[in-house]
Amino acid sequence: MSTAELLADDPVWLVIVKVVGIFAFLVVMTLFMINWERKVVARMQQRPGPNRVGPNGWLQSLADGLKLAFKEDIRPVLADKWVFFLAPVISCIPAFVAFSVIPLGGEVSIFGERTALQLVDLPVGVLVVLACSSLGVYGIVLSGWASGSPYPLLGALRSAAQVISYEIAMGLSIVAVVMHSHSLSTSDIVDSQSGGWYFYLLPVSFLIYVTSMVGETNRAPFDLPEAESELVGGFHTEYSSLKFALFFLAEYVNMVTVSALATTLFLGGWRFPFVGDDHLLNSGWFGLLWFVLKTLAFLFLFIWLRGTLPRLRYDQFMRLGWKFLVPIALVWFVAVAFARYVRQEIESDSLSTSTVLAVFGAVLGVVLLVAFLLPDRREVRDPNAVPVTGGGFPVPPLDLQVPKSPPRRRQVPVADLPGETKEPAAVTASREEAGDGDA
DSSP, X not given: OOHHHHHHTOOHHHHHHXXXXXXXXXXXXXXXXXXXXXXHHHHHTXXXXXXXXXXXXXXXXXXXXXXXXXXXXXXXXXXXXXXXXXXXXXXXXXXXHHGGGOOOOSEEEETTEEEESOSOOOTTHHHHHHHHHHHHHHHHXXXXXXXXXXXXXXXXXXXXXXXXXXXXXXXXXXXXXXXXXXOOOHHHHHHHTSSOOHHHHSHHHHHHXXXXXXXXXXXXXXXXXXXXXXXXTGGGTTOOXXXXXXXXXXXXXXXXXXXXXXXXXXXXXXXXXXXXXXSGGGSTTHHHHHHHHHHHHHHHHHHHHHHHOOOOOHHHHHHHIIIXXXXXXXXXXXXXXXXXXXXXXXXXXXXXXXXXXXXXXXHHHHHHHHHHXXXXXXXXXXXXXXXXXXXXXXXXOTXXXXXXXXXXXXXXXXXXXXXXXXXOHHHHHHHHHHHHHHO
């Protein structure tokens, strides 16, 4: 029986149990992720991290949530009341909805009912996740506009540009997976990886997706909408209490969702590697265990990047998205389509799609490596040209060499010179000025 048929027979009470279970799973993963991130980053920085609340400090996130709940809710005077309130809710709801199409495991028994560990299996499940990830930015934009402050507005505009730039690359990386699996359903994509993961069959798509998912979630080194050194706190500068907690919850739920989608698309989902479908490790609740472990591996990548890489400049971030990720994703998409066409035309057992993609991927990797290693050509500039800004005002060049200040000249009295008995020139000049004043 297929996953769609199993889910169609679910009674109402089982659907409610799944909804509550997914909500609880995401909240618990958020609490765990916050504390885990603080502990790992503290270990990287050679400090203890949270160790007071609960056993070894693992209840610190719960204490922080309770603290935010009892804080005063402050609203700026110039803020739009209703939009200011709805913005964090709009950011939080799509993050939970996107997780509903992710398969957490295979067929299991819940209170005697045979079902699949998935809330709903849609024929366009991948598009649902992409749409929800795009809808979340509306809450960020509205929060920046409704705050009535310049810093949140700048952060909101950055977030909108960031999502537009990296959503294209993420979508193109997923297209290659859809071409191989012949389906947009997440459960069908997991089933198509029973013979091998797409992680090593489509390595370029995997790298592009991983880079794009970090940019989509506004995480370091791509946390430009929340740049503390530039924008105080970014789009949620004016938020406090539970509204700020909702933004925090939406950020970490989005991290869990994109990590779960990466597991589904490239790491075989809930399937254990190198064993058949009828194996014990691929039956029952074991699938949920493998799925959680794979998702935690991607979440650790978020922590690792935050603890090791500095924040990129805005121009560097846009350059990476538009000049590297999108063109490479387009070239790789054409390569995947060409490899599948050649495979269908030749119909040879010795020539597989994976072989063609491996050869093309190796060639593309060499070309990219050479392109990165070659030095950039220097632009020929007129040495007499005056650098100007966009407004036409002349500005000093960035590489301006400021000369050293000349040493101060010390006045030597003339009387100290050999053979001279005249007064110093400074004294004579002062006496002449005094005489002119008396006259």
